[in-house]
Amino acid sequence: MTVKTVTSLTNPTIKEIRALALPKNRKASGLFVTEGMKLVADAVEENWPIRILVYGAKVAGHAVVGKVAARAQASGGTVLEVSEAVLSKITRRDNPQMVVGVFEQRFIGRERVKPGRSGVWVALEGIKDPGNLGTIIRTVDAVGADGVILVGDTVDPFGVEAVRATMGSVFHVPLARMSAAEFAAWRKSWPGIVVGTHLSGREDYRAVGYGKRPTLLLMGNEQSGLPDPLAGLCDHLVRIPQEGRADSLNLAIATGIMLYEIRRERLAL
Numbered sequence: 052m053t054v055k056t057v058t059s060l061t062n063p064t065i066k067e068i069r070a071l072a073l074p075k076n077r078k079a080s081g082l083f084v085t086e087g088m089k090l091v092a093d094a095v096e097e098n099w100p101i102r103i104l105v106y107g108a109k110v111a112g113h114a115v116v117g118k119v120a121a122r123a124q125a126s127g128g129t130v131l132e133v134s135e136a137v138l139s140k141i142t143r144r145d146n147p148q149m150v151v152g153v154f155e156q157r158f159i160g161r162e163r164v165k166p167g168r169s170g171v172w173v174a175l176e177g178i179k180d181p182g183n184l185g186t187i188i189r190t191v192d193a194v195g196a197d198g199v200i201l202v203g204d205t206v207d208p209f210g211v212e213a214v215r216a217t218m219g220s221v222f223h224v225p226l227a228r229m230s231a232a233e234f235a236a237w238r239k240s241w242p243g244i245v246v247g248t249h250l251s252g253r254e255d256y257r258a259v260g261y262g263k264r265p266t267l268l269l270m271g272n273e274q275s276g277l278p279d280p281l282a283g284l285c286d287h288l289v290r291i292p293q294e295g296r297a298d299s300l301n302l303a304i305a306t307g308i309m310l311y312e313i314r315r316e317r318l319a320l
């Protein structure tokens with residue numbers, strides 16, 4: 052196996068990886084960065100194509116690193132052994148992870164957004180906060196829901212902050228994206244109910260009777276909530292009751308409450 056050793060902070064591959072911090076470069080290349088030995092190994096195990104593997108000299112003899120490096124090279128990827136200074140530069144952290152992988156982004160086509168094992172999909176309109184998006188992807192994974200649809204202009208799920216917040220779930224949860232118009236057209240083919248969450252929703256979120264029906268959960272964005280045209284596509288508009296003076300719940304928390312309520316009902320049947 053040929054592994055290049057890099058200690059120069061100006062190495063072109065290192066520069067290329069650092070450039071992926073910018074959305075425009077992720078968009079142009081279709082690539083993204085993930086950090087940590089476990090996450091990189093899990094991703095490779097799940098057949099995500101790895102383009103570049105970078106690891107610290109400290110972990111060079113580690114069996115997992117050897118396995119991932121062999122897989123990366125077998126698929127034509129680049130493998131670099133680097134100094135800790137280089138890893139700090141790539142991850143912009145003083146105590147960097149010892150393994151960094153560059154993978155190809157993956158979105159599924161609209162035609163594949165169908166009720167699967169759980170029958171539950173989450174659609175996020177205009178989500179802007181990468182921490183919220185990563186947390187929601189992680190929660191969708193934890194609850195066993197089928198996937199996430201990004202509607203309209205949203206934050207990039209493959210940005211470093213969002214990927215970190217998924218804690219690896221970005222490799223396990225199918226992601227689709229649609230404009231608001233595409234979503235409105237696609238919604239007609241959804242075979243179950245569409246449930247929107249809204250601060251002025253008339254129904255309590257526990258009163259819907261989700262049963263085992265395929266359920267598409269539609270969440271509004273952090274600033275302005277669900278726009279009227281999207282709210283108009285819902286069979287139910289629900290509200291999670293609040294007691295205190297908070298104006299609303301955090302989007303990721305509200306999504307978690309909804310998903311666990313839907314799961315609770317399914318398990319009770």
Ligand SMILES: C[S@@+](CC[C@H](N)C(=O)[O-])C[C@H]1O[C@@H](n2cnc3c(N)ncnc32)[C@H](O)[C@@H]1O
Binds near residue numbers: 250271272276302
């Ligand atoms: C931070 S809230 C949006 C607040 C925004 N100012 C508004 O007027 O809708 C983000 C999203 O979380 C969900 N959400 C938050 N609190 C909720 C609640 N109490 N009931 C239902 N949905 C809620 C909704 O989907 C909402 O669009």
